[in-house]
Amino acid sequence: MQFIESIRHLVGTIIEQFPIVFPALNEGFLQTLKLFVITLVGALPLGLIISFGSMAKFKPISLITRVLVWIVRGSPLMLQLMIIYYLPGLVGRNIWGGGEQGRFIAACIAFILNYACYFSEIYRGGIQGVPVGQQEAGQVLGMTKKQVFFKVTLLQMVKRIVPPMSNEIITLVKDTSLARIIALQEVIWAGSAFMKSSHGIQGQIWPLFFTGVYYLAFCGILTLLFGYIERKLSYFE
């Protein structure tokens, strides 16, 4: 009985506070979305460049690239965020400024670098997974190396990498919450602000739990989108 009573109380509180909490969370989620989109726009092409680097025939380049990938993949993103944001100021001059914009730019750079390294390995797998016979067939048909890459390899790579890429991109949605370590005010930050006091509401935990709805909805949309892309790319079968 007490349980039912407390649920009723909670629902009442949520209904009452929702008009205040909802816009605040939306504002936070906008930051999450911005970070997500900018990371993708930066990391998708950069990842391809890094994958070329790690596949380069010229040994020093491939070695150096692989070391970079090892460092970035081998250390926590949270640590990378803190190093990128705080280190310049600690050793010399703070290049980011203290405001929200500087924190956002620093977060974007950390996320782009981090995700480009993960993407590069997916690209590498996709490119190396295309059977050699395909390239040979292209050569036999008199295509140049460039033509073989863009018209034969790249095309088949794209459809191979959709499942692992969608996995990584969905992880990115949730990883954006790590940016709060450098005080980027994304949706989790906005939600947990209500645990202390924010917008005149004190000591409420439900807004933080409610942020989960945003992630679920957004990941749901992405899942549908990737399913659609996969179906569109299912030619040759």
Place this chain on the structure above:
Amino acid sequence: MKNLKKLLALVLAGAMALTFAACGAKTETETAKTETETKTEQSDLEYIKEKGKLVIGITDFEPMDYKDADGNWIGFDADMAKAFAKSLGVEAEFVEIEWSNKVLELNGKSIDCVWNGMTLTPEVTSAMDCTKAYCNNQQVVVVPVDKADSYKTAESCKELSFAVEEGSAGEDMAKENSFNYTAVKDQATAVMEVASGTSDAAIIDSLMAAAMVGEGTGYESLTYTVGLNSEEYGVGFRKGSDLTEKLNEFFEAAKANGELEKTAEKYGVQAALVK
């Protein structure tokens, strides 16, 4: 294709050079830090004036620093900080930070001071240059209302399991009283631990407890009982900053002309002021 490869090689080589430069810098952090401390550079006051703004590191903490309906920062600390910046002829900029990163933020120059009802603990005063205390505070024990009567003294609390904010004055109190405790991310989480029953009690600032628990808050089933100590709030600057003395002078002047008292009354903290 060959040209493309060459270009790529160049771009990558450039990127690597940058990465290595960054790695090199990392190992030099320690030496660089001691250097800046000994070097007689531009003073903090000159640095602020050149920038034209004082960046104040805060957390959303009613009644010290919080937002009004229009999204402007107000509160006892925020109003005094604005007045202090004005007296220096610079703008006040408020930035929300992760509380556990406050020393890092300060030394990394992303903020210029921590002005957010900060308890002057030995950890704080050793890492920052702090002003004289301007406000009194207490660490209090938060417990569920139905248990409050059994835990009126620090001695009786020994059997409880506590949640405290990591690195806070509350954690120091838990250690001092040899309570059995878990350190959590912040004070709000500590209170949530009590509400959800994962800890029996929490130790937080009395000002915060007054705002967070009891009638009219989200934690109506909680209350606070024992005051474990008395402590003081101060403002923190970078080590060796000349702004600390400036702010001490400013507080003296504000006390003399009644501005401090007036601002405190506005936010209901006049009882806690250091006389």
